[in-house]
Amino acid sequence: MTVYSLEMPDKGTITYRDNKRYWWLLSIFNPLLGFVGIGLHAATGNEWMLLAPLVFSYTVGPLLDWWWGEDENNPPEEIVPLLEQDRYYRYLTYLAVPFQFIGFLGLAIWLGTQELGLVGYICITVVAGLGSGLGINTGHELGHKSTKLERWLAKIVLAVPAYGHFWIEHNLGHHRDVATPDDPASSRMGENFYRFMVREIPGAYLRAWRLERQRLAREHKPVWHWHNSILQSFAITAVLQLGLIAVFGWIMVPFLLGHNVLAWLQLTSANYVEHYGLLREKLDNGRYETTKPWHSWNSNHKFTNLMLFHLERHSDHHANPARRYQSLRHFEDLPRLPNGYYGMFLVAYIPWLWFKIMDPALLQLKHIDGDLSKVNIDPKRRDEIVARYGNGKRPVQASA
Template sequence: MTTLVPTPAMDQPYRDRKRYLWLMSLFVPTLGLLGPALYLLVSANVFWLWLSPAFFYFGIPLLDALIGEDQSNPPEQAVPGLEADAYYRWITYLLVPLLWLGFILNAMFVATQALPWYGVLAMIISTGGGLGFAINLGHEMGHKKSELERWLGKLALALCCYGHFFVEHNRGHHRDVATPVDPASSRMGEHIYRFLLREMPGGYRRAWQLEKERLARCNKSVWSLDNEVLQPALISLVLYGGLLAVFGLVLLPYLLLTAFWGGFQLTSANYLEHYGLLRRKLDNGRYEICQPHHSWNSNHLFSNWALFHLQRHSDHHAHPTRRYQSLRNFADVPRLPSGYFGMYLLAYCPPLWFRVMNPRLLAAVHGDASRINFQPGLREQLMQRYGLQEHAA
């Protein structure tokens, strides 16, 4: 049985020690503007453009290792007050225009500067990394009930041409998570590049099918403007079409590759969030309710500040509308050895990923093969390699 980390009794009014550190969620995603600013104001050196990618993929894992983890939880008595505090919502509101501004300014920079190919590559990785934060913001806001937050979530997702995620994640992934039918749940033995070919097209197809079914129940056409896949897609079309109209088709490869790299950040997160974990199938043919032990978690502080507590993923799946500031740590759920950014680098090198994560997966499921989501065709090979039994005790 999954248990919460105990919290002290509230003898005094609760004070969120991370209250102002959540401003990192505004600062880190906008670092993509740093390189172009230094390039224009200090010297036209392509080195500056690689600062943001270096910080995202090396600096943040280092900070996670140095700062460490926070396993504390807010007392449940304090959660209603935390949820009602507008300060936390305003951080998410402010990030939307900042992300839009950064994306447009970086596109202008690429279009107007004579950059070598490796300078453009740096901008693709840097700006695409920022789009990964935009998808994460769309994830946080898309689960909320207010129309304002849901539309702001669509605006954030539109930056990356990934508006279908609004439907796919909320109504598809949360239903099918940690099962073989979920394209967004990775399997033991499946490397990230194989997962990419299943997850990206699978997400599009599932989103379209879900929205088609919903609109049919409402007696509306799938091509209606009520289609929540088409709504952010039209915003993307206006944004990208406007940039191409101003700067020409020469900008198209940069925009498409940047959007892909942004989407790949989501793929990377999906890959590690449920790797190899499986919900049991019940006698009635349905899967058990998603439990906290069906997600991998990390309490590393810096990356959680930058990602709105996305890494406390178990509580998110248990309570999707719970706001980021009040997501909880569980004591006995699967743990990642680093925050997401460090795990991304590990995932990009499959032999290292399997060496680190397969033993952790076996420990998380206590060696029970019936709780592992195997890559088809590799089940027997992996069971033999790790000494697993078909029916664990």
């Protein structure tokens, strides 16, 4: 086990051991879970076995998060530079890229070479789509880094689910507008997952193209240029997915369409739970306050954090977006989710249950304390929410 040690003149020797160092391997093997379903299907002939990875993620995952509990450990700040310089952690994110392709292609080839009925076809499409949603998470981690290699790896891995616009939109749009009414990727109090979905997916896509057009214009280039980062990723998507159609025929078309949409919905699920109802204060100069840790819902649940490159320590990520996953911190008095992401996704898909759990939790946050003027509210449900929870303060106006 690697021990990081640093001599400080005023503090003596500071040491730190990352007890999760090798547990992070779960994040790179996560995209390969589809092979478990393939193996069980091959062994039993039962097409329902192809759903095993989905069952594991959405039943065993939340149970392990509940049983294993939360990790509030932080690396000492003095050690963080050493931790971030350790290339082992970086290599794991690099490896996750080819593993994402292997996991996706394994499922696509199994579909193309086996005599599957409708049940098997649907099962393998669902598992492939949800598995490729993990590629967006890998692209998220890589896309925030400043090296050319990591930026290119982000474009490459985002090509698997045809979501090449994500890192542009996320870095330059979502991180700028997060927890404000202007952000299509921040969910509002009273907005259910399905209404958020139809606002977030097209809104993020259009914002990405607007941002990339502006970037290229500053370089005196047209939007339809080979320097367009979105088009670069989409070109890889075209080679990958049209290649599968060329090899296996039209049977791939519904599979690929379903796979892409389900992968996008994985990201949308994460965006929905990460900022629900949270709001940055608008200053007198018309700008919003700097993003703080309490503008994101956080989760310290061990298992799914290890499966998702610490994505659930989202509060520190938004406050310090360049910080690498192994260094992300826990803070006291943060908005905290009651379970990891997979468990919260399931709750989000049942709107009445989500509202029952999360609306009171939102209003009880220390920095909100029941004040609706500090909440990002769905404009279509504002009157209803004010009637139910109103405290005489005017809630913020959100664009429809």
